[in-house]
Amino acid sequence: MSRTEPRAAGFIPVSPPTLADVAERAGVSRQTVSNAVNNPDLLRPGTLERVRQVIEEMGYSPNRAARNLRTRSSQLIGLRVAPAQEGTANAMMDRFVHTLVDTSADAGYHVLLFPGDNDDPVGGYDNLLRSTAVDAFVVTDTYLGNPQAVWLSEHRAPFVAFGRPWDHPDATHPWVDVDGAAGTRLATEHLLAKGHTRIAWIGWRKDSPIGEDRRAGWLGAMHDAGLPTTGLASRVEDLVQSGAGAAAVLLDESAPTAFVCASDTLAMGVLHTLWIRQLAPGTDIAVVGFDDSQVAQVFPVGLTSVRQPLEDVAVGIVRALEDLLSHLPAATQGLLLTPTLAIRESS
Amino acid sequence: MSRTEPRAAGFIPVSPPTLADVAERAGVSRQTVSNAVNNPDLLRPGTLERVRQVIEEMGYSPNRAARNLRTRSSQLIGLRVAPAQEGTANAMMDRFVHTLVDTSADAGYHVLLFPGDNDDPVGGYDNLLRSTAVDAFVVTDTYLGNPQAVWLSEHRAPFVAFGRPWDHPDATHPWVDVDGAAGTRLATEHLLAKGHTRIAWIGWRKDSPIGEDRRAGWLGAMHDAGLPTTGLASRVEDLVQSGAGAAAVLLDESAPTAFVCASDTLAMGVLHTLWIRQLAPGTDIAVVGFDDSQVAQVFPVGLTSVRQPLEDVAVGIVRALEDLLSHLPAATQGLLLTPTLAIRESS
């Protein structure tokens, strides 16, 4: 009665019904309606039914801001969108974000994107945290020297990382990661099973722990098979040209019959070199990439590639977030998932 | 004084300072602090300086929930994440989302992702709208028969569409789109300038208005140049194989020297056919794709491709949103942007 009702048919923008509106119409108190929504067990079945019907009728949905204010939680998870950079295949993130949005919605959370600034890597976090705009963060860039995880820990902000705390082995925050070594081992063993013995590695510079991890998988599989690796490894920048160059050198100097690469980008370089030399991928020389990117799938000669279980990563992250936010003792601090191999014509 | 202060050094999670805390410390009233944040002009320079200093000192940031409740706005923009679908190159969206996040942050908004459900395309919108969780939406899938735009209009929800209302020419909501015809015209004229006269088209099925739009650009440019087009056009599914097949048929029957494609995916198919036939892309046969996707950039023989000005689209959308939300008369209802051509080795 105190609320403004639409005068005419409904042309004036109507403010949505409130708890009080529903309560009045249903002949109960506000709190009872609130309980019908949040603690149905507290109501007598008859009352519950009646209230629910009115809620349905009026199309009531609790006002998010009011609820957030009272409960001191926003049901939002912050995800920083790294500054745009052309070229690199971070389209992988797309798959991850998709599942993250889906699974966190199942847990009652939405995903809030906020811009990242290279000059001020923690600015966005700070703002959202202090204004209590989000309940927690998902941090994706855990590369060397990234201050975000440390900063968040220091500020007691709840967050889960996609990626191990490489340079902070004593960090206590929960994380989920993909076992890169297991992936390249999988790739190498796949090639070994195909009869290859001279399998080369093209990876990144030594200061990338992720790159070294992936390299270790190849190295381990080769050693386990009792095969030599000297002269079969190359470390370059993550560029198509670099991959092509490395492949050319390796082919000339060590005559490998197969390549395992730290990324699809490098694998594309290898394919380019093969093309120039009139070598057929898959039949003459086998190639395996990493990430199962768009490119690997669309390339005319399908590129075999290590596929990260991003869906499982997202599920694991959301589970960890739930534990974190309900102040449960975390089931596990770190979760390491094993990738699979998407086998295509290139191997 | 009524608030709980940390007993020890700061181990107990401290709730962030409130307006009242700042006010007390600065020796002013709540409202004055509020004004210092929102209407600095109202304060005397001295007071403003003092309040600002305390704000800085205490690390105060307005509580989002409280502000949202009072002002009836969330400063959030909803963006539906379409159900995941492997393979198709919607990685383009990545570029768009990036800029959208950046530009909307400049305008004081954050982007909220919510999951899309194929069975209930408007469910997510409905929830967020009724719970006043977002101020507006950005709608990206405006393909034929998509009920979202209509539904949102009917429910008087503020939104801006990326894409023209193809099947509802009398729709009144603001939109921003890319002129596909202008893009393919650009591509065709580029090829004409290179001396090509037999330029083929590979596009989508007739029921795609976007596909027909892009086709029209090629057709127009050819007509304007007084060149024949019969036997030079093909309509297929948006798959690599389809593109390869169409290219093979066209090469056999009409001997074109260049291809303009409705997508990079189709262009990849063409490149595959060229590879099989030992024809060199760029020198023997020219190929142009559409979308300037990851694939076009990473492919060893760089693929010339029509590049959508997604950054400008995002800027246009945010501008339209601002007008919409400040109840200004929209400057323009629809904004049509012209794409550019990313020229690489394939042409």
Add this chain to the structure above:
DNA sequence: CAGGTGGATTGGAACGATCAAGGAGTCGTT
């Protein structure tokens, strides 16, 4: 039949901000 018990429901008070008035104080004008 008074008193205890526990389930169902209620009303007041917060959460932390902004809105809408209202009060000091200063100034110039009459």
Add this chain to the structure above:
DNA sequence: AACGACTCCTTGATCGTTCCAATCCACCTG
């Protein structure tokens, strides 16, 4: 000296929800 106008700041009320404690009521018990 009284007045209004203006600047600057303060005080209650309010947004819509959930928390907290109290109340009501039916039922059981000794």
